[in-house]
Amino acid sequence: MSNDILSEIKKDYVLSKLRDGERIDGRKFDEFRKLEIRTGLIGKAEGSAYVKLGNTQVVVGIKMQPGEPFPDVPDKGVIIVNAELVPLASPIFEPGPPDENSIELARVVDRGIRESEAVDLSKLCIEPGKKVWIIFVDIHALDDDGNLLDASAIASICALMNTKVPASRFGLGEDFDLPVNDIPVSVTSLIIGDKFLVDPTRDEMSVGERTLTVTVDKSDNIVAIQKSGDYLLSEPLFTEVLEVSIRASKKIREEILRQCSKAC
Amino acid sequence: MSRPEKFIIDGKRLDGRTPDQLRPIKIEVDYLKRADGSCYLEMGKNRVVAAVYGPREVHPRHLQDPTKAIIRYRYNMAPFSVEERKRPGPDRRSIEISKVSKEAFEAVIMKELFPRSAIDIFVEVLQADAGSRTACINAASVALVDAGIPMKGILTSVAVAKVDGVLVLDPMKEEDNYGEADIPFAFLIRGGKIESIALLQMDGKMTKEEIKEAINLAKKGAMEIYQMQREAIMKKFIEEGENE
Numbered sequence: 068m069s070n071d072i073l074s075e076i077k078k079d080y081v082l083s084k085l086r087d088g089e090r091i092d093g094r095k096f097d098e099f100r101k102l103e104i105r106t107g108l109i110g111k112a113e114g115s116a117y118v119k120l121g122n123t124q125v126v127v128g129i130k131m132q133p134g135e136p137f138p139d140v141p142d143k144g145v146i147i148v149n150a151e152l153v154p155l156a157s158p159i160f161e162p163g164p165p166d167e168n169s170i171e172l173a174r175v176v177d178r179g180i181r182e183s184e185a186v187d188l189s190k191l192c193i194e195p196g197k198k199v200w201i202i203f204v205d206i207h208a209l210d211d212d213g214n215l216l217d218a219s220a221i222a223s224i225c226a227l228m229n230t231k232v233p234a235s236r237f238g239l240g241e242d243f244d245l246p247v248n249d250i251p252v253s254v255t256s257l258i259i260g261d262k263f264l265v266d267p268t269r270d271e272m273s274v275g276e277r278t279l280t281v282t283v284d285k286s287d288n289i290v291a292i293q294k295s296g297d298y299l300l301s302e303p304l305f306t307e308v309l310e311v312s313i314r315a316s317k318k319i320r321e322e323i324l325r326q327c328s329k330a331c
Numbered sequence: 332m333s334r335p336e337k338f339i340i341d342g343k344r345l346d347g348r349t350p351d352q353l354r355p356i357k358i359e360v361d362y363l364k365r366a367d368g369s370c371y372l373e374m375g376k377n378r379v380v381a382a383v384y385g386p387r388e389v390h391p392r393h394l395q396d397p398t399k400a401i402i403r404y405r406y407n408m409a410p411f412s413v414e415e416r417k418r419p420g421p422d423r424r425s426i427e428i429s430k431v432s433k434e435a436f437e438a439v440i441m442k443e444l445f446p447r448s449a450i451d452i453f454v455e456v457l458q459a460d461a462g463s464r465t466a467c468i469n470a471a472s473v474a475l476v477d478a479g480i481p482m483k484g485i486l487t488s489v490a491v492a493k494v495d496g497v498l499v500l501d502p503m504k505e506e507d508n509y510g511e512a513d514i515p516f517a518f519l520i521r522g523g524k525i526e527s528i529a530l531l532q533m534d535g536k537m538t539k540e541e542i543k544e545a546i547n548l549a550k551k552g553a554m555e556i557y558q559m560q561r562e563a564i565m566k567k568f569i570e571e572g573e574n575e
Binding site for chain 1: 423424426427428429430435437438439512514515519525526527528529530531532533534535536537538539542543546
């Protein structure tokens with residue numbers, strides 16, 4: 068119960084700040100928290116990235132192995148995104164099989180990567196219809212201080228950019244860099260009445276878990292949208308969120324390129 | 332199924348529809364005897380049944396909320412509903428659909444009127460053919476009215492897809508599988524007018540202009556579906572009145 072009282076106090080604080088046109092941490096409404104990316108920290112993985120977005124921390128590891136293609140796309144590699152919201156990352160996460168929140172998170176990250184065609188899956192065919200490369204993207208939450216989704220999406224694409232296909236280990240020739248052609252960026256906004264805050268913190272989320280995620284590719288196409296939470300969204304607000312998300316995604320993509328090109 | 336070479340020939344889609352045309356819809360209210368409210372709905376080749384139980388006691392007890400009713404929504408596909416047999420029980424896709432659909436209904440059901448109780452919505456997909464989540468929401472909406480659950484309005488759901496660069500309303504299987512984008516919507520309709528968006532997802536590639544266009548197309552389709560939902564409900568209550 069003490070938790071509930073605390074969150075009520077935080078909620079009032081967030082809302083009173085909002086009335087003055089401010090956020091509790093002084094950020095602008097469309098501003099992301101400080102982003103820190105480190106790649107290649109897991110040597111055993113084919114690719115990996117650690118992302119710190121404000122105080123939210125997540126590690127993504129990529130493992131690859133040959134396997135069977137989907138029957139309807141026999142000549143393309145397969146990508147599988149999975150998220151584990153382990154109890155270490157938040158007092159509200161519980162051990163056990165993935166719940167609806169971790170499934171939703173993984174699926175929204177997956178859609179961004181898939182629909183932007185970030186990974187060139189046609190270059191991952193070993194033997195058409197029989198053998199292709201399977202990419203496992205495993206999202207491992209470390210600390211959920213809000214907006215784990217965007218942090219996970221950033222970490223996933225950075226890990227993919229950092230991935231070497233382990234061909235030699237499977238006797239399939241020389242290792243090569245995973246072909247990555249796009250950098251999808253997801254932008255999650257917390258919806259509060261007719262206002263919205265980009266990249267919400269856990270404290271801001273105490274006003275209600277009502278978010279809208281828009282994923283944008285490098286050509287400003289929208290590649291995924293997810294409305295999450297029990298709220299009604301007005302059309303004008305939606306179009307405003309679209310505009311702001313496109314702008315915010317550019318900054319994050321630049322930041323990814325700046326920090327990742329150094330490391331990758 | 333293989334990818335059709337062209338999706339639109341002479342302004343007509345593969346099944347003869349124009350881009351802004353819905354598939355045929357059939358709605359039957361009060362389809363099940365045991366449920367408090369129910370509905371059978373066909374939308375193209377989709378065949379879905381929705382049942383509402385409640386407001387009723389919450390089990391397990393610890394889930395109850397002293398301030399409002401909890402809403403549960405279960406989207407479930409029958410193993411025979413798709414080409415290749417689906418393993419029974421919830422998969423990741425069903426869990427995600429159930430979550431976003433539940434949240435859409437949570438936003439419109441007046442749950443504060445029923446503290447400590449549960450309103451359960453179950454939808455079974457007997458046959459799926461693209462847009463089953465939208466068909467399920469339309470059916471569940473009618474079932475909720477049938478059960479007498481107070482709501483801010485009615486939810487009406489329809490998807491828009493992009494094929495050959497053209498936006499099409501209520502996509503069928505081929506358009507859904509091989510199209511360039513797909514956006515399912517659910518709108519809150521109150522007093523005969525579309526008020527807001529209760530469900531919104533999207534995957535594929537679209538510019539922001541196309542998305543705005545897609546909303547307008549979806550709204551047009553939703554108003555047509557709303558009329559059919561309304562007629563089906565009215566018919567049931569008129570018949571009930573005559574029998575008394």
